[in-house]
Each structure stands twice: as C-alpha cells, then as structure tokens.
Amino acid sequence: MISAWRSRRRPAPRSLARRAAQRLDRLRLGLVSSARAAGRHARRQLDRLPRPDELPGPFRPSSWHSPIRGPWLTSVLGLVLLAGVLVLFATGLLSYAAYNPDLSRLNDQTPGKGWLGFYLFSWPDHPAWLYRLNQGVHVTLGLMLVPILLAKLWSVLPKLFEWPPVRNPAHALERLSLFLLVGGAVFEFATGIINIQQWYVFPGSFYTLHFYGAWVFIAALVAHTGLKTPTVIRTLRGGGLLRELRTDTVHTKPEPPDGSGLVSPAPAAPTISRRGALAFAGGGSLLLLLLSAGQSIGGPLRRTAVLAPHGQDTGSGPDGFQINITAAQAGIKAAETGVNWRLTVTRTGPASSPPASLTRAELLAMPQHTARLSINCVEGWSTGGQAWTGVRLRDLARLAGADRPASLLVESLERGGSFRRAVLSPAQVMNPGSLLALRVNGADLSADHGYPARVIVPAAPGVHNTKWVTRLTFGN
Amino acid sequence: MRRLTRWYGANPLHLLALLGSFAVAGYAAAQLVSSHPVAVAVWFLGAVVGHDLLLMPLYSLADRSALAAVRHRAPRLPAVPWINYLRVPAGLSGLLLLIWFPLILRLGTNYHASTTLSPDPFLWHWLAVTGALFLLSAAMLALRLRRASHPAEPGTRPPASGPGPGTAREPHDPGPLS
16 A cells, blocks of 8 residues: 555656756755854854953952962862762662562552663572671761862862853763752752761652662762763872872972863962872761761770760660651551550461461460561661561461462551562572560560561561561562 | 864764763753652752852852951061962862751751761860861961971072062062963
8 A cells, every 4th residue: 555655656756866966955955054054153152251350250260369279189089979879879789679569569669660660689688787787888988088079079060150151062962961960969869968977958758869869979989980080080190199199288289280170270379288288088988987987886886976866875775776767757546555455466378378477476375486686777877786576587487388489578557658568589588587576685676676576587688577466478 | 074074063983972861861860850850850950050159159259358458468478479378278178168067057867866876976076176277277376387487508409580588579460470
C-alpha cells in the first residue's frame, strides 16, 4: 500500500532531485549567512559590553587581591575534595543498599530510582560492624569535608564573576554544569547536616532529596573532573606540590597570570602561605573529627563528641543508651504493650497453619539467646554494643513452619512513620545473632527501647531493628 | 567539524562529556523534583546563592574589616604577623556554628522529642570550644612575641626577608611581591 502510494508520487525523479538539491543549496546558503549574521551580531553585542576593567565590584578582576588564589591551591583542594567525595558517594550508595530496597517496596524510600539502583545487592549480615563503619565514615567524613569544600569554593570565587558571563556555547554549558556542581554540593552537605540534627525543614523526604541530589552532584562532578584533570596535572607535575608545601608566608609568591581567571592581577602582600591555608582547612577537618567521631565510637569516647547530636550520655543502667524515637512519639499506648500484648507469628503461602499468638511469658519460655550488638543509625551514631537477650528469629521461623524463609515482614505497633514495617532478608533471618529481643543488658526492655519486644539484626541500618513488634510474617 | 568546533568553543569531547553529565543529572533531577518541584528548586538555587552571594562575602568582609580596623586603631602592632592568630580561631568557631547552628541556636528541631536528650548544652559547648580556641591562639601568639623580643643568639638564623621577628612591618604593606 505504502509503496504504491510512493510510486505514484514519484513522476520525474531526476528533475525533482535537481530541484531539491537547488532548494537545499539555497537553504544552506541562507543558513550560513544567517548564522554568520548572528555571529556578527553576537560579536557586536560582546564589543558593546563594558571591558572588565570598567566593571563594578567583583566583576573587575583587579578587585580580587588574594595572592594565594590560583591553579595550585584550587588543584590541591580539588584533589582532596574529590577523594573525600568519592568515599562519601560510595558509602552513601552502600547505605542505600543496606536497606535492601529490592527485597520489598516497604524497604525502598526512593522507589522511583529506576536505573540508579543498578548496583543493588543483598546486604550482608556480617561482619556486625559493617553498617556502623559505613555510616560512621559517611557522616564524620562528610562533616570533615565541609571546611575543604568551603576553601575550594573560596579559591574559585572570582570565576563566578567572570566577564563576559558567556563567551561561547561551550562556556555556557560548562557554567550550567558548574551550577549543578556547586548547587549539588551545597545541597547535599546542607541536607545531610540538617538531617542529623533532626531539623526537618527541607521540602520532602530526606531520603528522596539526599539520594537523587547525590546523583545530580556526582554527574556534574564526573564531568568537571574530566574537564579539569589536564589543568591539575599541568599545575602539580614536576615537584610543584612539594615545593609549595615547603614555602612559608614570607616567600609565598602569586602564581603567574595564566588565563585561568583565578590569579589576581593586583595581588596584595601575602598574610598566609598556601600551606598555611591548607593547614587552616585541614585544622577545621581535624577539629570536626575530634568533636564528632565519639558518637560513632561510643564508650568513654562518646563524651568527646561535644557538638555531635549523640555525644551525650543517656544515664547509666541497662537502658542507658541512645534512643531515636520514643514510645510517646511513636504513639504507643501502655494498654497495647501490657498483659494483652500478643505476638502474631505466621507465614505466607498456601496451606499455612493458623497464626501462632504468643504472650511475652511464652516467648520467654522459648530457648533464649544473647547477642552483643549495637544499633547503628543512618545519622552516623551508634549505641556502641549492648547484650540483647531473646528468641532467635530462625527459631520463630521454624515455629511458623518456614524452615527456609524467603523474607520476614516485621510490623510494629507504631501508627505511622516510614519504618513502621521492615522486610528482612533470608540471611538476616537465619543469622544466629538475629533476635526478637525481650531483654537488654540483663533487664526487660524499657518502653522507649521497644518493650515488649524488638528486633535486633547484625549489620543492618538502625531503623530495621523494629521496636514494639506486634506481628512477624515469614515469606515462603 | 572544524566549523562546529570553532562555533562551539571547545573540542567535541567537551560537548559529549557535558551532555552525558546533563543526561544523568536530568534523570535524577526528574525524581528529585517530583514531589515539591518549586521548593526543591528554591533549595537548590538557595544553596548556591546562600553560599556564593551571602556567606562568602560576609566572611570576606569580616576578614578585611578585622585587618583594617585593628590596623587603624592600634598604631603599635606586634612585631610578628598576627592576623592568623585571630583568623584561625574565629574561622574554626564560625565553622562549628555553620554546621551545628540548628542545635546551638535551639531552632525547632525534633531533637529532644526523639532522643530524650536536652539541646541546652550545645550553646555552652560551642562557646567553650570557641573560648578554648582563642585562648590557645593567644598563648601561641604570646609565645611567638616572646621569642621575637628575645631573639636567639645572633647568627644562628638567617634574617627574615619580610614581616617576621624583628621587622615591624604590617602584613598588608605592599611588599616586593605585589
């Protein structure tokens, strides 16, 4: 049908082709001349722009005075920041994987991830300190990189006021990419830092903002790294790095003008050397490390984290360890956790026996096991190791008739909240350290720590240690 | 191809790298803004404006003002470069405030409700750390001034060629380097 239609519409192929070619030529000539005209017009516009030395304030290159700004300082800070941010990105991706988002939609805080979840894998259940280390590094290193980021941004600030603002399409695209880079960096650091202080002012879920924001940032960072690598190599090769690190303030000289837009054409006398500036930023990192690492390490070092959210002791006694959601906040009523509390244990699939309904006394009569585990929060702090006693999850699986469960859905008495329910993987269920804990450090759980029963699983994110458990459903 | 390169202003690899980057960033950004597009955009833009046009000009101005004010009010400046003994503790204290201001200023955080911990200590801890930083800096400057006024045996060290022990020059004097 279509070919017939075509053949009817093709009466004189040669003359048509000639006419088409002529038309194309005219079009091309027109395009070229209009492009040339547009180019001339753009150049005229550029010529009409004021010259840099006539500009006001920061747009005038000679209004920048620091003698240490230049490719050397920016390259060194850029390399340090790049290394740190790659660790942040890797630990961030691992933390997302630790929630086992592929196991169940209930575990996935960013279900629209699409291809961005390409790397996901089943999170291991050992070693027990895995998530604690991952998040301790992610959050503490994130804090430590703030002064490095500030110094890096300071070192390139004149570029924000470049003149003319756009030289050509390449320059325009690169500036757009830099907007994503700087915006992404500050956005990621700001959301992370505000979240660990539980100041929920950002628009939407922290998980959504921090996860997708990280991808915007890293996409811009990869392009920036690719485009700037030649400059960094050119700047630092030939012993330039060590030579500058041996130079004190008195001998610090401005770099030669190089067209990078970083070197001041009117440098003041130096008040700090380049190594001094690096030490200043590095000193900030060290201070942040000293004042926050204690909340991840725990024990007597916790008190050294005087400015970190979980640096305070929570009192002595068996329940004297960190809390991140109280029974009152979760809306747990005393009547629900009293003598009427029952744990429902069941399994999915055909021919399942009626659910078992267990009292706390019946659970305590089952074989009790003790595991020494810590609760490790996505916010970077850890409870530092408690002795949990209760029933093994795998014993409860057998009770439900699921010897090899494919998953475990844990449900809490909580009314709402993103982590009212969590799904655990087979490895997490079968780990001998995974418990439905009834007691901690030799005493019954307190209300805020999840009485009557809570889950504790090695190497899992803190929120998967569900408190105030009411129902366990093993998948078959 | 050459014409395209000239019009574009860089080699095609530059274009490909940036387009690839925009593709990934756009894919993530579509999800990032999916629930609150305007608010997220405001936050993103606010991140750039807040840092580049607010925070940085403020601390640059503070740095310059400190240099200028102390120079004008105190005609007899110490004989060693002193600005970093002010700059470093002030900068570090500002850094801590910048990071922990929601807790230090006791803004409306969920902190107490969810952790049962009191947010009260953070302000005092920050002030104490700030005080300690300034004290430490003052002690180091005092030590340095003392060394400058009692120089080691002459001849053991080569004379400094700029502001340093023995040369009462202001750090912002136009030296031979400017």
